[in-house]
Amino acid sequence: KAGVTQTPRYLIKTRGQQVTLSCSPISGHRSVSWYQQTPGQGLQFLFEYFSETQRNKGNFPGRFSGRQFSNSRSEMNVSTLELGDSALYLCASSLWSGFQETQYFGPGTRLLVL
């Protein structure tokens, strides 16, 4: 079974630009979560989508947004990029199996903002 895929893997942008990252979950998974990982803050939860609806949201400004399509693929958008947005952005898909939640992560997109 193919794992979670993320594109692109690396991205360089300048301040003020916007960026869109893509995530394809494991086949059959309906929940997709997004995280930001930085050396100083660790892994921080951005938001979760389930069946095209945002189910959970972390404490990030409105510049960070996302959506999920009917095939469960998800995109994350960051507008008006700031230097502090440089990070590894991780996507995780979930299979809800009874009481056990299993999250599988993709390889991430490394974003550098200059």
Next chain:
Amino acid sequence: EDQVTQSPEALRLQEGESSSLNCSYTVSGLRGLFWYRQDPGKGPEFLFTLYSAGEEKEKERLKATLTKKESFLHITAPKPEDSATYLCAVQVTSGTYKYIFGTGTRLKVLA
């Protein structure tokens, strides 16, 4: 405020030298506790989920345990390939199910 703290930040072990990593949490409502392993340049790899105090799970040289305030990841007779960053996360039930990660323990196992 919901919080997850991992210790130590970094750990160096000799091959075969067993040890434990700690994950302490202060949350309003625990839905589950997760352990992940992350290698450099890669996404976290799922290891275990624990849901209730007293629960234990094992996988090869790793064993995870859970109490009401903390979780331990025990590594028995580690090998160099166990070198990685180990992340702990909790899923909380305050309003919505949110995930809070610790900053991880960087483990280095020397041959």
